[in-house]
Amino acid sequence: MKPVFFISFVLLILFGCNKAESLNEATVDQVKFVAPNLSGDSESDANFNISQKIIKEATLRFETDDLEKSFTQIQKAVSDNKGNILNDSEGKDYGSVYRNIKVKVPSQNFDNFINAVSKGVSYFERKDISAVDVTEQYIDLNSRLKTKKKLEERYLQILQKAVKISEILEIEKQLSAIREEIEAKEGQLKYLQSRVSESTITIEFYKTIAEKEGIKISYGSKIWTAVKSGFFSLSDFLISLISIWPFIIIICVLAYFIRKRFKRKKQQS
CATH class of the missing domain: 1.20.5 (Single alpha-helices involved in coiled-coils or other helix-helix interfaces)
Structure with missing residues (x-):
């Protein structure tokens, strides 16, 4: 009776998964599986609680009469806005000396930092500011991650009922593949969140030599x-x-x- 019970249990799981195909899809060894929303909330309700995710970046280039004074001003802006200097390089061309700085600041301080750096600058040769909305991408990744985790839970339930060694090995193989996908999506979410939480600003300023x-x-x-x-x-x-x-x-x-x-x-x- 145990094999019959096991087969019935697997068929019941797969039948329930096919009904939820309209919500999410995940492929594991050419077998489609969709985990329904176990919390009872609709997908729109779950997404409603996710705040807007925006990646902000900027590139600034301007001329200055005093490199050290401009660098001190940028340093103060970084410190006041709780940022960090990632790269700092300087050099000399024919007719000018320059300095390039790459900075990361918390996204909520992005506008304040740009305003602080812009003080005293008569004009920018280049001022590119971008804001990319990645909310939809974040929601999609988060939804797929939840689906994979629910799929993992179901395979673990099936594993507890498995008797034959061949069945156990096959389920463990599927679980290994699912866990790799979970780790990959967690890494993507972490990277996306880091870009959203911190903005990158590249600043180039130079002084013309007489x-x-x-x-x-x-x-x-x-x-x-x-x-x-x-x-x-x-x-x-x-x-x-x-x-x-x-x-x-x-x-x-x-x-x-x-x-x-x-x-x-x-x-x-």
């Missing part, structure tokens, strides 16, 4: 580079000669004998 100063630096640098280049070239040439001294000796000896032979021929003629 033209005369740039020419002096440029010509002085070129002259010094040329002197060093000539010295290193001479050193490389001498080292090359030293490294091939055996070949030079062989060539000299061959030239000596060839010349001597030609002289003998001329004397005989």
Whole structure:
């Protein structure tokens, strides 16, 4: 009677799953399974409680008269808005020196941070601000995750009733696949939530170097580079000669004998 009871139980589960196909779908080894809402609430009621999920990002570029002053202002804005500096790099181009900073701040402080950084900036060469609504994606991931967890619970119930080793192994195989999908979706949800909770802002600011100063630096640098280049070239040439001294000796000896032979021929003629 136990095998008959087990088969009846499995068929009852699968029959109930097919009826709930209109709510959610999940494929496990080409078998469709849909978990109904066990809480008694409709899907719309469950989604109603999820707040709007928005990813905010910005890119700013502007010119400044004082790099250090601008950096100090940005540092203060980061500290006041409980943010963090992720990357900080600086460099020099012909005619300008620049600094690039990437910052993360809590999303609720995004507007305050942008306003704090913008103080004293006459104009932005680039100011891109984006706000992407990912609420639907978040709801979809959350719904699929719940479905997978309910599917896992049902397989665990079936596993408790299983008797044959082949049945136990097959159910454990299905459970392993389901758990991998659960972990993947939990990771996606965590990543999405981190992007929603913290905004990323990239700031590039630069200072223009005076033209005369740039020419002096440029010509002085070129002259010094040329002197060093000539010295290193001479050193490389001498080292090359030293490294091939055996070949030079062989060539000299061959030239000596060839010349001597030609002289003998001329004397005989």
